[in-house]
Amino acid sequence: MTDSRSITFDGRALTIEDVCAVASRDARAELSRDPTFLARIRRGSDFLERLLREDGVVYGVTTGYGDSCTVVIPPEFVAELPHHLFAYHGVGLGRMLDAEETRAVLAARLQSLAQGVSGVSVELLDQLAAFIEHDVLPRIPAEGSVGASGDLTPLSYVAAALCGEREVLFRGRVQPAAEALAALGRAPLRLRPKEGLAIMNGTAVMTALACLAYERAEYVSRLASRITACNVLASAGNAHHFDEALFAVKPHAGQQRVAARIRADLAIESDKPAARNEQRLQDRYSLRCAPHVVGVLEDALPFFRQLIENELNSANDNPIIDGEREQVLHGGHFYGGHIAFAMDSLKNAVANVADLLDRQLALLVDTRYNHGLPANLSGATGPRAAINHGLKALQISVSAWTAEALKQTMPASVFSRSTECHNQDKVSMGTIAARDCLRVLELTEQVCAAMLVAARQGVALRCAQDDVVPGAALQAFQADLERRVAFVAEDRALDTDLIALLTAIRAREWTLHDHA
Numbered sequence: 001m002t003d004s005r006s007i008t009f010d011g012r013a014l015t016i017e018d019v020c021a022v023a024s025r026d027a028r029a030e031l032s033r034d035p036t037f038l039a040r041i042r043r044g045s046d047f048l049e050r051l052l053r054e055d056g057v058v059y060g061v062t063t064g065y066g067d068s069c070t071v072v073i074p075p076e077f078v079a080e081l082p083h084h085l086f087a088y089h090g091v092g093l094g095r096m097l098d099a100e101e102t103r104a105v106l107a108a109r110l111q112s113l114a115q116g117v118s119g120v121s122v123e124l125l126d127q128l129a130a131f132i133e134h135d136v137l138p139r140i141p142a143e144g145s146v147g148a149s150g151d152l153t154p155l156s157y158v159a160a161a162l163c164g165e166r167e168v169l170f171r172g173r174v175q176p177a178a179e180a181l182a183a184l185g186r187a188p189l190r191l192r193p194k195e196g197l198a199i200m201n202g203t204a205v206m207t208a209l210a211c212l213a214y215e216r217a218e219y220v221s222r223l224a225s226r227i228t229a230c231n232v233l234a235s236a237g238n239a240h241h242f243d244e245a246l247f248a249v250k251p252h253a254g255q256q257r258v259a260a261r262i263r264a265d266l267a268i269e270s271d272k273p274a275a276r277n278e279q280r281l282q283d284r285y286s287l288r289c290a291p292h293v294v295g296v297l298e299d300a301l302p303f304f305r306q307l308i309e310n311e312l313n314s315a316n317d318n319p320i321i322d323g324e325r326e327q328v329l330h331g332g333h334f335y336g337g338h339i340a341f342a343m344d345s346l347k348n349a350v351a352n353v354a355d356l357l358d359r360q361l362a363l364l365v366d367t368r369y370n371h372g373l374p375a376n377l378s379g380a381t382g383p384r385a386a387i388n389h390g391l392k393a394l395q396i397s398v399s400a401w402t403a404e405a406l407k408q409t410m411p412a413s414v415f416s417r418s419t420e421c422h423n424q425d426k427v428s429m430g431t432i433a434a435r436d437c438l439r440v441l442e443l444t445e446q447v448c449a450a451m452l453v454a455a456r457q458g459v460a461l462r463c464a465q466d467d468v469v470p471g472a473a474l475q476a477f478q479a480d481l482e483r484r485v486a487f488v489a490e491d492r493a494l495d496t497d498l499i500a501l502l503t504a505i506r507a508r509e510w511t512l513h514d515h516a
């Protein structure tokens with residue numbers, strides 16, 4: 001833990017940043033001990049128990065699951081049923097979620113159950129909270145959820161681990177969940193009648209991944225604005241494409257914000273008329289329309305935040321157990337359509353930013369478009385220039401990463417298909433969309449890392465060549481980049497630099513613009 005921030009799970013709304021802080025262990029998670037909160041949780045599970053004693057029919061409690069809801073479960077088997085739910089859903093494949101993702105999943109599930117309408121016991125919430133507190137991380141395979149009976153299959157690994165089954169990552173070692181629980185002196189959970197469904201029949205995996213994706217996308221948006229400013233400077237572009245008066249007449253707030261960031265970086269003062277570059281009236285679109293491309297992402301983010309946080313702060317399982325009004329409400333709140341849409345759209349907006357940057361780099365390395373900089377931004381001079389190829393391969397790699405990012409933008413949600421004997425005849429595919437989105441972000445961050453190498457090189461070359469003095473923000477940024485990456489005077493492998501920059505991007509090491 002890097003600070004002592006603590007996030008309380010008491011049914012009140014959490015933010016994306018709260019989930020991300022728990023995921024990165026920058027904050028600890030605490031289950032509220034407030035008596036009103038605990039009483040509310042107990043009312044739900046007490047009501048459910050009373051209902052069972054009085055012989056009520058509750059889906060998934062006294063019936064089989066899904067399409068099998070017409071199967072009546074004899075009372076002597078009711079207690080075993082939830083364990084069957086996670087047992088037969090142990091069919092996940094693909095990569096394992098990483099530690100950060102897994103913590104985010106646990107937090108998202110705890111937050112949903114803490115709404116107090118899932119009919120679970122305080123003991124279950126305690127066990128989940130203990131997993132977060134002690135960093136007991138169920139091994140969760142990423143694939144196998146259609147995202148509309150919730151994330152049944154991946155969440156079965158959470159349910160199983162809480163009960164001391166399957167595997168967890170604990171204290172740096174993959175081990176049986178039972179061993180980790182024993183080490184902590186905690187008993188495995190014995191699920192009560194509705195608790196299997198409560199853990200598994202919800203959207204926690206896609207919502208968790210969406211929170212992580214959102215935070216990364218927000219940073220990419222700021223970084224892309226900064227990189228654009230560097231490229232305008234390096235290619236002696238026309239800084240007045242970002243003029244305040246120009247953007248005042250197109251009132252997309254996010255687009256205006258991006259233009260303002262680029263303007264600030266280029267130290268353009270609105271009251272001063274264009275002083276530079278009248279010889280070239282208009283730059284190519286990848287520079288001139290950068291606010292219009294990054295602005296789409298910037299303008300869409302608040303909407304995505306709303307969708308993601310509403311899902312995060314929702315009861316998203318089935319059935320809903322209203323202990324106050326003593327009602328069982330059968331519905332479909334496990335349907336992750338909002339997250340699916342947010343992630344399908346976010347990956348599109350982010351991939352467009354990768355594409356924009358790829359085009360900027362294509363201009364910057366090309367002597368036909370870079371206004372006097374050396375070919376491939378090579379720093380070699382004299383006869384040795386002949387054998388030096390500078391950033392040629394880096395630019396090719398950016399093309400490859402961009403193409404791969406763009407390829408991932410096919411919406412997942414449109415691939416809904418009827419499954420589970422047509423009970424689930426329309427599904428969200430939100431988890432696939434969220435995984436795609438994370439992959440697009442990974443590739444776009446790689447593009448950004450490469451762009452930083454190019455910016456560092458391009459700005460240095462321009463400043464040396466034309467006696468340009470960057471404004472304060474870019475000067476400081478350039479100085480920082482120069483400390484991280486040596487000038488490419490002779491050809492060399494750049495992979496180590498790229499990895500270091502990628503790590504810095506993921507850690508959001510640069511405070512960019514109006515970012516807190």
Ligand SMILES: N[C@@H](Cc1ccc(O)cc1)C(=O)O
Pocket residue numbers: 065066067148149150152201318319334420
């Ligand atoms: N999500 C389904 C329940 C379900 C659970 C497990 C399954 O294997 C299938 C369906 C419902 O509430 O209707």
